[in-house]
Amino acid sequence: MREALFVPPGRVRPRCARERRAWLGARDIPGLGGIRLGVIRPRSGAAKRAGTHRGFCVDAETAFVFTREGRQMYKILDTKQLASDVKWFRIEAPLVAKNRQPGQFVIIRLCETGERIPLTIAHSDAKEGYIELIVKAIGKTTIELCKKEKGDTLADVMGPLGKPTEIEKVGHAVLVGGGVGTAVIYPLARALKDAGNYVTSITGGRTKELVVLEQELREVSDQVFATTDDGSYGFHGTVADKLKELMDDKERPIGAVYCAGPVPMMRAIAELTRPAGIHTIVSLNPIMVDGTGMCGGCRVSVGGETKFACVDGPEFDGHLVDFTELWDRLGAYRDQEKLALERLQHQHECKCGSH
Amino acid sequence: MPLTPKERMKIQRHHMPERDPNQRNHDFDEVNLGYPQPLAAEEAARCLHCKDAKCRCGCPVGIDIPGFLGEVEAGNLSKAAEILLSANALPGITGRVCPQEEQCEMVCVRAKPKGKGAPVAVGHLERFVADWARENYDVQTLIPEPSGFKVGVIGSGPAGLTCAGELAKKGHKVTIFEALHKPGGVLVYGIPEFRLPNKIIDAEVDRLRQMGVEILCNVVIGRTFTIPQLMEEEGYDALFVAIGAGLPIFMRIPGENLKGVYSANEYLTRVNLMGAYRFPANDTPIVHGRRVAVIGGGNVAMDAVRTAKRLGAQEAMLIYRRSRAEMPARDEEIAHAEEEGIDFRLLCNPTRILGSDDGWVRGLECVRMELGEPDDSGRRRPVPIEGSEFVVDCDVVIEALGAGANPLLPNATPGLKLNKWGYIECDPDTLMTSIPGVFTGGDIMRGAATVILAMGDGKTAAQHMHDYLQTKVPAGASA
Ligand SMILES: Cc1cc2nc3c(=O)[nH]c(=O)nc-3n(C[C@H](O)[C@H](O)[C@H](O)COP(=O)(O)OP(=O)(O)OC[C@H]3O[C@@H](n4cnc5c(N)ncnc54)[C@H](O)[C@@H]3O)c2cc1C
Numbered sequence: 071m072r073e074a075l076f077v078p079p080g081r082v083r084p085r086c087a088r089e090r091r092a093w094l095g096a097r098d099i100p101g102l103g104g105i106r107l108g109v110i111r112p113r114s115g116a117a118k119r120a121g122t123h124r125g126f127c128v129d130a131e132t133a134f135v136f137t138r139e140g141r142q143m144y145k146i147l148d149t150k151q152l153a154s155d156v157k158w159f160r161i162e163a164p165l166v167a168k169n170r171q172p173g174q175f176v177i178i179r180l181c182e183t184g185e186r187i188p189l190t191i192a193h194s195d196a197k198e199g200y201i202e203l204i205v206k207a208i209g210k211t212t213i214e215l216c217k218k219e220k221g222d223t224l225a226d227v228m229g230p231l232g233k234p235t236e237i238e239k240v241g242h243a244v245l246v247g248g249g250v251g252t253a254v255i256y257p258l259a260r261a262l263k264d265a266g267n268y269v270t271s272i273t274g275g276r277t278k279e280l281v282v283l284e285q286e287l288r289e290v291s292d293q294v295f296a297t298t299d300d301g302s303y304g305f306h307g308t309v310a311d312k313l314k315e316l317m318d319d320k321e322r323p324i325g326a327v328y329c330a331g332p333v334p335m336m337r338a339i340a341e342l343t344r345p346a347g348i349h350t351i352v353s354l355n356p357i358m359v360d361g362t363g364m365c366g367g368c369r370v371s372v373g374g375e376t377k378f379a380c381v382d383g384p385e386f387d388g389h390l391v392d393f394t395e396l397w398d399r400l401g402a403y404r405d406q407e408k409l410a411l412e413r414l415q416h417q418h419e420c421k422c423g424s425h
Numbered sequence: 426m427p428l429t430p431k432e433r434m435k436i437q438r439h440h441m442p443e444r445d446p447n448q449r450n451h452d453f454d455e456v457n458l459g460y461p462q463p464l465a466a467e468e469a470a471r472c473l474h475c476k477d478a479k480c481r482c483g484c485p486v487g488i489d490i491p492g493f494l495g496e497v498e499a500g501n502l503s504k505a506a507e508i509l510l511s512a513n514a515l516p517g518i519t520g521r522v523c524p525q526e527e528q529c530e531m532v533c534v535r536a537k538p539k540g541k542g543a544p545v546a547v548g549h550l551e552r553f554v555a556d557w558a559r560e561n562y563d564v565q566t567l568i569p570e571p572s573g574f575k576v577g578v579i580g581s582g583p584a585g586l587t588c589a590g591e592l593a594k595k596g597h598k599v600t601i602f603e604a605l606h607k608p609g610g611v612l613v614y615g616i617p618e619f620r621l622p623n624k625i626i627d628a629e630v631d632r633l634r635q636m637g638v639e640i641l642c643n644v645v646i647g648r649t650f651t652i653p654q655l656m657e658e659e660g661y662d663a664l665f666v667a668i669g670a671g672l673p674i675f676m677r678i679p680g681e682n683l684k685g686v687y688s689a690n691e692y693l694t695r696v697n698l699m700g701a702y703r704f705p706a707n708d709t710p711i712v713h714g715r716r717v718a719v720i721g722g723g724n725v726a727m728d729a730v731r732t733a734k735r736l737g738a739q740e741a742m743l744i745y746r747r748s749r750a751e752m753p754a755r756d757e758e759i760a761h762a763e764e765e766g767i768d769f770r771l772l773c774n775p776t777r778i779l780g781s782d783d784g785w786v787r788g789l790e791c792v793r794m795e796l797g798e799p800d801d802s803g804r805r806r807p808v809p810i811e812g813s814e815f816v817v818d819c820d821v822v823i824e825a826l827g828a829g830a831n832p833l834l835p836n837a838t839p840g841l842k843l844n845k846w847g848y849i850e851c852d853p854d855t856l857m858t859s860i861p862g863v864f865t866g867g868d869i870m871r872g873a874a875t876v877i878l879a880m881g882d883g884k885t886a887a888q889h890m891h892d893y894l895q896t897k898v899p900a901g902a903s904a
C-alpha cells in the first residue's frame with residue numbers, strides 16, 4: 071500500500087505529524103476507541119466487526135483506512151431516513167464512483183462474516199468520490215445496514231457492476247418504481263431527462279409510508295405520480311393502473327417503459343404493455359454472489375435463453391423474462407433467511423433487555 | 426557415509442499421514458497431516474540422484490528436485506528451502522495441489538517398472554519443506570532500488586501472485602487488482618480448506634505486501650477501471666492479465682434453473698469464500714442436500730462432492746460419463762474421495778433434472794454409457810446405451826463440468842485479440858497480447874489448466890515485462 075501507515079492495536083499516539091493528519095481523517099472508524107485517537111480496543115465487538123481489531127492502516131495521502139490485511143474500508147459519509155424502513159446512504163467509494171453509469175449496482179459486504187448483496191447505485195459523484203444507496207430493511211443484512219450511521223464503515227463495496235442502461239431518445243419515457251424499486255428508476259429518470267426525453271415517473275407502494283423518493287423524482291422528471299394500493303396517498307390503485315391511464319392518453323404516446331420493483335409488479339407491467347407493443351425494460355434482482363459472471367447463481371431465463379443478470383443485465387426486455395422462474399428462485403433460501411432474522415431479533419432483544 | 430544406491434532402493438515409499446476418513450468427512454480441517462521430519466528425511470533418501478534427472482524436466486517451473494531432496498536428507502532444511510523458493514514462490518500451495526503423478530513423479534526412475542515401482546514422494550516433500558519454511562525461514566527479501574515503473578497485475582490467482590512477486594523483486598511498483606474481496610483466486614474461492622488451508626495463501630499474500638506490493642480488492646477491471654484507463658490515465662507502464670477462467674459451464678439440459686441446482690463455482694464459493702458451512706454464524710446460506718449428485722470427474726467435481734459430504738449429505742454421489750480410468754482428477758483426490766464414502770456412479774450421463782411442484786430438485790435422469798473408440802483426447806469416447814434411462818433420487822445437483830473464458834474484461838478491452846474459445850491470444854514466448862505492454866497468462870490464456878502452469882506463466886511474463894520495460898521511460902517520469 072502506498073505510504074500506508076500501519077497502526078497496531080493498542081497504539082495511542084501518532085508517530086509524526088503526517089501520521090497524525092492521516093489518523094484525523096480516520097477517526098470516525100468504529101473500534102478505534104473514540105476520543106483517544108487511534109487506540110484500538112482489539113477485543114471490542116465494534117473493532118471485530120469492522121475488521122480493525124488486528125490493527126489498521128491509514129493511507130497518508132488520502133486518509134483511506136485499510137484493515138491490517140490491506141482491505142480498504144468504506145466510510146459512510148451521511149445517512150437519511152426516508153421512511154420507517156427505508157434509508158439513504160452516502161458512502162465513500164471513489165473508485166466505484168469514477169466510472170459508474172445509471173443502471174449499475176454495487177455488491178456490498180458489511181463485515182468479515184457478512185454475505186454479499188447487490189444494491190443499485192442511486193446516485194454518484196466522481197469528483198467527490200462517493201456513491202449513494204437507498205436500502206429497504208427486509209433481510210438480516212439490510213436490517214443491519216440500516217442501523218448504521220454516519221461514520222460507520224462497510225467492509226466491502228465492489229463495483230460498479232452490470233451493464234449501464236442504454237439511454238436513448240424515446241420521446242415519452244415512463245418510469246415505474248414499486249417500493250425500493252424506485253431507487254433503481256431514480257438515476258434512470260435523471261439520465262433520460264438529460265437525454266432530452268419527456269419523463270413521467272410513477273412511484274407506488276401499498277400505503278403512504280411505502281412511497282419513497284417522490285420529492286427527489288420531481289426534480290428529475292417532467293411529471294410524477296404517487297400511487298397507493300389503499301388510497302392513503304396520491305392515486306388510489308396500483309402503479310399498473312396508473313400506467314394504463316397513461317397508455318390511454320393518446321396525446322402523449324409512450325416511447326418506452328422502464329420498470330423496477332417486486333417481481334409480481336414487474337410481471338403485471340410487462341403484461342400490460344405487451345399487447346400495446348410498448349418496449350418495456352425491467353431491472354431484475356436475483357440472488358447474487360460474485361457479480362462478475364463467475365458463479366451463475368444469478369441466472370434468469372430471457373426469451374428461452376439463460377442469462378447471468380450480473381453481467382448480461384440487470385436490465386432485460388420485460389416481454390421476454392420468465393418471471394415465474396425468477397420469483398421461484400428468489401425463494402431458494404427462504405428458510406435460512408427466516409432463521410437469520412429470528413437470530414437477529416433474538417440478539418437484539420438480549421441487548422435491549424437490560425434497559 | 427552416504428547411502429549406496431542399493432540401500433536407497435530398499436527404502437519403501439512412505440505413505441502420507443492422513444486423518445481418519447470417517448472423522449475428516451465431517452469437518453473442513455486439512456486431510457493430509459504432513460510428514461514428520463524423520464519420515465521426510467527417509468523419504469528423501471529414496472532419491473537416487475540420477476545424473477540426468479528426469480524429474481527436473483517434468484516440473485513446469487524446473488525446480489532442482491534432487492538438490493532440495495539431498496538437503497532434506499542431510500537435514501539442512503534452510504538450504505532446501507532456499508533451493509525450492511528460488512524456483513517456486515508458492516511451494517506450500519503446489520506441494521498440496523500439483524498433479525505430481527503426471528509431472529515430476531511420473532518420470533521418476535523409481536516409478537519404474539510401471540505399476541510396481543513407487544516414485545519418490547516429491548510433492549509431499551515439497552510440502553514438508555514449504556511448511557517448515559513458513560514457520561522457520563525468513564526469506565531475505567532485499568528491497569531493490571525502485572525502477573520508477575508502475576505495473577498492474579489483474580487477478581490475484583497463482584499466476585497473478587507469482588508475477589507480482591517477481592516484478593516486485595526487480596524494483597517495479599506493483600499493484601494487484603482483484604475483483605473479489607479476498608486475494609487468492611481459485612485458491613481461496615474454489616479449492617476447499619480441507620485440501621489447501623487459507624492460512625497458507627494468506628501467508629503468501631502477506632509476504633507480497635511486505636515486499637511493497639499493493640493489493641486493491643473489490644476492483645473489477647472492465648468495470649471499475651478499463652485497461653485503456655489504466656494505461657493512459659492511471660499511468661501504468663505494463664499490465665499482466667491473469668483473470669482465470671471464471672465462467673461456469675452448464676450442461677444445457679432441462680431443469681437447470683430449478684432450486685437446488687448449483688454450478689460448482691457457486692457451491693464452492695459459497696462454502697470456501699463466504700463460509701456458508703458456518704451458517705448462521707456467517708450470513709451466507711447454502712442448500713444442505715440429503716442426497717447430492719455432482720456431475721463431472723475432475724478436481725472441481727471431487728472438491729464439490731467431498732464438500733457436500735462434509736456439509737452433512739447422507740449420500741454424496743459423483744456422476745461421471747466415462748470410467749474411473751479416464752477421470753481427470755488427481756489420483757490422490759480420487760482415492761481420498763473413495764475413502765470418505767463418496768458414491769461413484771460411473772458411465773452415467775445426465776439427461777434431465779427433474780423437479781417437484783414447488784420448484785425444487787427431486788431427481789436426476791441419467792442414461793448409461795459404454796466406452797467406444799478413442800476420441801481426439803485419446804480417451805475412449807462414451808456412447809449412450811439406448812433405452813437405459815434411470816433416475817437418481819437427489820435434492821441437490823452440482824454441475825462441475827469445467828470453466829470457460831469469462832468475457833467481462835475482454836468485452837471492455839478494444840483491440841484485445843481472443844481465440845475462438847474466447848481465451849486471450851498472446852505471443853507464445855513473451856506472453857504479450859495484441860496490445861503492447863499488456864501480457865497474459867494462467868487459465869485465461871490456456872483454458873482451465875493447473876496452478877503450477879499458471880505460476881510458470883506468471884514467472885515467464887514477469888521476465889518479459891521487465892525486458893519490455895527496459896525499452897521504455899516510466900510513464901510517471903515526466904509528471
Ligand atoms: C475447485 C477447483 C479445484 C482445482 N484443483 C486443482 C488442483 O488440485 N491442482 C491444480 O493444479 N489445479 C487445480 N485447479 C485449477 C487451478 O486452480 C487453476 O488452473 C489456477 O488457479 C489458475 O490460476 P489463474 O491465476 O490463471 O486464475 P485464478 O486462480 O482463476 O484467479 C483469477 C483471479 O482474477 C480475478 N478476476 C477475474 N476477473 C477479474 C477482473 N475483470 N478484474 C479483476 N480481477 C478479476 C478473479 O476473481 C480471481 O481471483 C482447480 C480449480 C478449481 C476451480
Ligand code: FES
Nearest residue numbers: 359361363366380
Ligand atoms: S452473481 Fe455470480 S454470476 Fe452473477
